[in-house]
Amino acid sequence: MEQPLILQHKVSFWQILFYLSMAALTLWLILKLTGVINTPALLEFGFPAASLIIGILSLYQNLLE
Numbered sequence: 001m002e003q004p005l006i007l008q009h010k011v012s013f014w015q016i017l018f019y020l021s022m023a024a025l026t027l028w029l030i031l032k033l034t035g036v037i038n039t040p041a042l043l044e045f046g047f048p049a050a051s052l053i054i055g056i057l058s059l060y061q062n063l064l065e
Contacts, residue, residue, distance in 0.1 A: 014062035021055040 025048055031037045032044075039047075 012062060012065060014058045014065070017058040018055050018062060021051045021058065025051040025055070 028037070028047055028051070
């Protein structure tokens with residue numbers, strides 16, 4: 001009887017960082033649209049911008065590996 005083929009996939013730190021930043025952005029967007037979060041203008045665009053920058057940089061780093 002043959003052994004089942006188990007694929008090993010290495011998950012890098014950059015992939016985890018990308019998914020965490022996109023999850024944080026999604027959570028912020030849902031909470032903002034439902035009215036749970038009421039923030040000043042600086043924080044209104046600062047958090048999503050930082051999350052996007054971290055996500056883009058981690059995606060770029062992951063593609064270089």
